[in-house]
Amino acid sequence: MIKQCVIxxxxxxxxxxxxSMTGLxxxxxxxxxxxxxVFLKLGWIKLKSVKGISDFLAKNLALxxxxxxxxxxxxLDILKDSLLPIIVASIGSTIIILAVTGWVHQIIRKKL
Structure with missing residues (x-):
């Protein structure tokens, strides 16, 4: 488990x-x-090298x-003043994300 944490x-x-070097x-x-x-895709790190820690983190994601x-x-008192814009932005962005994801998926499926 220590090796997985180190990775x-x-x-x-x-x-x-x-x-810090690029200022991204x-x-x-x-x-x-x-x-x-990227390291997993290139094969520089094997999946079994991080599977235990990733399973642990996924199981405890709620924390x-x-x-x-x-x-x-x-x-909460500050958020009450902006509740309507927050709800509208959340719903609107969710709809946009779903639409764009579906659109990109359809394009990729047609090309494959």
């Missing part, structure tokens, strides 16, 4: 390094996970939402 945290560190406006965790995906849930409860 995942190593990719996170590489993402942090890439962001993306979170370093996203860059790290993209790097991990990662606790801080944001607490923050929502702490700032």
């Amino acid at each position: 995942v945290f190593g990719c996170l560190a590489l993402g942090e390094f890439a962001v 406006k993306l979170p370093s965790s996203i860059i790290g996970m993209i790097l991990l995906t 990662f939402f606790v801080p944001s849930g607490v923050a929502i409860m702490l700032y």
Whole structure:
């Protein structure tokens, strides 16, 4: 399990390094996970090398939402003032994402 943690945290560190060196406006965790995906696709890292930690993190995924849930409860009075725009933006963006995803999927299916 330690080797698996080192691999995942190593990719996170590489993402942090890439962001600090290039000044990218993306979170370093996203860059790290993209790097991990690329390394898996290239075969530099075998899936069995990170399967245990990834299964553990996926099983406990709900715990990662606790801080944001607490923050929502702490700032509920501020959010009440902007509730309608938040709901409209959430519904609108969800519809747009679903439509674009379906459209891209259809295009890719036609080309394959």
